[in-house]
Amino acid sequence: MxxxxxxxxxxxxxxxxxxxxxxxxxxxxxxxxxxxxxxxxxxxxxxxxxxxxxxxxxxxxxxxxxxxxxxxxxxxxxxxxxxxxxxxxxxxxxxxxxxxxxxxxxxxxxxxxxxxxxxxxxxxxxxxxxxxxxxxxxxxxxxxxxxxxxxxxxxxxxxxxxxxxxxxxxxxxxxxxxxxxxxxxxxxxxxxxxxxxxxxxxxxxxxxxxxxxxxxxxxxxxxxxxxxxxxxxxxxxxxxxxxxGQEPTGTPRALNPARERGMLVYYAAVAVAAASLLVWANHQPHAAASAEADTPAPVTGHISPQEATSPFPPAEIAKFRTITADTLAKVNSGDQRAATSRVTDLETAWDDDQSTLEPKSEKAWSFLDGEIDRVLKAVRAPHPDKPGEVDALDALLTSLG
Structure with missing residues (x-):
């Protein structure tokens, strides 16, 4: 054909x-x-x-x-x-x-x-x-x-x-x-x-x-x-x-067999160089940060859900609550990739609203910011721990009322 x-x-x-x-x-x-x-x-x-x-x-x-x-x-x-x-x-x-x-x-x-x-x-x-x-x-x-x-x-x-x-x-x-x-x-x-x-x-x-x-x-x-x-x-x-045209059946003859064999050494050297780069990058400071992310840091300075949400527009709080609930549902269903993507929506929405929310109550904003940060670390950990993710998300949902 x-x-x-x-x-x-x-x-x-x-x-x-x-x-x-x-x-x-x-x-x-x-x-x-x-x-x-x-x-x-x-x-x-x-x-x-x-x-x-x-x-x-x-x-x-x-x-x-x-x-x-x-x-x-x-x-x-x-x-x-x-x-x-x-x-x-x-x-x-x-x-x-x-x-x-x-x-x-x-x-x-x-x-x-x-x-x-x-x-x-x-x-x-x-x-x-x-x-x-x-x-x-x-x-x-x-x-x-x-x-x-x-x-x-x-x-x-x-x-x-x-x-x-x-x-x-x-x-x-x-x-x-x-x-x-x-x-x-x-x-x-x-x-x-x-x-x-x-x-x-x-x-x-x-x-x-x-x-x-x-x-x-x-x-x-x-x-x-x-x-x-x-x-x-x-x-x-x-x-x-x-x-x-069509290539003849079988393997075409090499134009320069000796050079092709020599270039195998070149490709091996490129592979070694790439592996060395990855090893070097793996030992950079991010590795320690990733290890810390396995265990989310506790949130300090707890306040009641009423104190955390009352200074802010109800529609905004409802938006954050919906995204958090969606992320929790995806974690519970075992769809970690979807949960990671959905929690990015939470981060984006929270960052976008910082300029309008923080002036209303720095205390409430800082508290919720800490809980959201805990959720982000739990869900994005290199090796996510499902109970830890659920705990962080449940805590944030409670704070959001």
């Missing part, structure tokens, strides 16, 4: 990163902002994945809209599967990263043993197409796990965290130009675009206080979706990414 994947041009990488970003932000919007929940969102996108993958497999040629829609849905689905393991089942990110890396190695091993090639220029049979999409799904899950693990180790903000995968991709581009194996370089870069796109989405959507641009998940999704549609329309009309 005709090759049903696009040519690997600059357009391929641009739209791949766009799809990854909108997949991350759109999933967060449905899961957290709309309150659908992690498991329900995963079920929705699993069904969507089955539908769009059937559409892609049934197509007789490469159709940009169908192919990239499949990539977006695979991106979201792979992310959700990782989030379920981490947030709902409590699987450590180090373990999930290792498991997904092993799974990807198995997929590539079986694929190569059967087809003798992993090149995207050779996706011309049904088995190869199935192997390709299975590998893509696992790369998204692996990229999500390793990206989140990096953030957990380093404590970097969303903006800073973009730099590591971006730097590694630049190193891969340099390696490819120096003679590294094309197929290996492609798949390494493909994996890294997942944390790069996700970090971009977080950077655009996160509040300014968290190091983001504050656009929110809905606006971020809309901006990147428009960019994707514009790029897909351009590629559909120009056919700039259509593979005209």
């Amino acid at each position: 005709l090759n049903k994947v696009p040519e690997v041009t600059i357009w391929f990488w641009i739209i791949k990163i766009l799809c990854t970003t909108v997949g991350e932000s759109f999933a967060d919007w449905i899961n957290m902002n709309l309150g659908v929940g992690l498991f329900n969102t995963a079920l929705i996108f699993t069904g969507a994945l089955a539908a769009v993958l059937a559409w892609q497999l049934g197509a007789g040629r490469y159709i940009p809209f169908v192919y990239w829609l499949t990539v977006v849905v695979v991106s979201v689905t792979g992310t959700l599967y990782t989030d379920i393991l981490t947030d709902s089942q409590g699987v450590p990110l180090a373990l999930s990263s290792s498991v997904f890396a092993a799974a990807l190695a198995v997929v590539f091993g079986i694929w190569y043993a059967r087809e003798r090639t992993l090149s995207v220029h050779s996706i011309t049979t049904r088995p190869r197409e199935l192997f390709y999409w299975l590998a893509v799904l696992v790369t998204f899950a692996l990229g999500t796990a390793t990206g989140d693990w990096t953030l957990e180790l380093t404590g970097w903000t969303a903006g800073v965290s973009v730099l590591l995968p971006l730097g590694l991709i630049v190193a891969i581009i340099a390696g490819r130009r120096l003679g590294a194996n094309a197929v290996l370089s492609f798949w390494l870069a493909y994996i890294l675009t997942r944390p790069l796109g996700a970090n971009l989405g977080d950077w655009f959507g996160s509040p300014g206080g968290d190091g983001g641009l504050g656009l929110g998940t809905a606006l971020t999704s809309a901006v990147f979706l428009v960019a994707i549609l514009a790029t897909v329309v351009y590629l559909t009309l120009s056919r700039r990414d259509v593979i005209e």
Whole structure:
């Protein structure tokens, strides 16, 4: 059959990163902002994945809209599967990263043993197409796990965290130009675009206080979706990414085998340098702060709920109470990712109202600020303790009346 994947041009990488970003932000919007929940969102996108993958497999040629829609849905689905393991089942990110890396190695091993090639220029049979999409799904899950693990180790903000995968991709581009194996370089870069796109989405959507641009998940999704549609329309009309020829069956002969072997040493050195950077970042002061966050500090200077809320407009107190109750419900349901996102809404709303609320009663504002801070530390702890989260949220609800 005709090759049903696009040519690997600059357009391929641009739209791949766009799809990854909108997949991350759109999933967060449905899961957290709309309150659908992690498991329900995963079920929705699993069904969507089955539908769009059937559409892609049934197509007789490469159709940009169908192919990239499949990539977006695979991106979201792979992310959700990782989030379920981490947030709902409590699987450590180090373990999930290792498991997904092993799974990807198995997929590539079986694929190569059967087809003798992993090149995207050779996706011309049904088995190869199935192997390709299975590998893509696992790369998204692996990229999500390793990206989140990096953030957990380093404590970097969303903006800073973009730099590591971006730097590694630049190193891969340099390696490819120096003679590294094309197929290996492609798949390494493909994996890294997942944390790069996700970090971009977080950077655009996160509040300014968290190091983001504050656009929110809905606006971020809309901006990147428009960019994707514009790029897909351009590629559909120009056919700039259509593979005209087909690669012969089997693995293409290396242009310079000695240089390819030498570049393996280069890639190993890059990996060691990246690991060393992560180890160094992990031992910076944020590690101590994260450890302290495991046990929220007690709130001092207790006052009654009436004293805490009476100086402030009832509508504002009701807003904080609603967000707190929503966060508590998500914690009780085991949806830690949704709870973490919802508690950010509490932080944003409280910070936005500080200029109007604090002058009304500095004592009441300081007390509630301390209780909200305790909630933020409990919910955002690297290893959240559910009883501690519930205790902090219950205490805040009591103070809010």
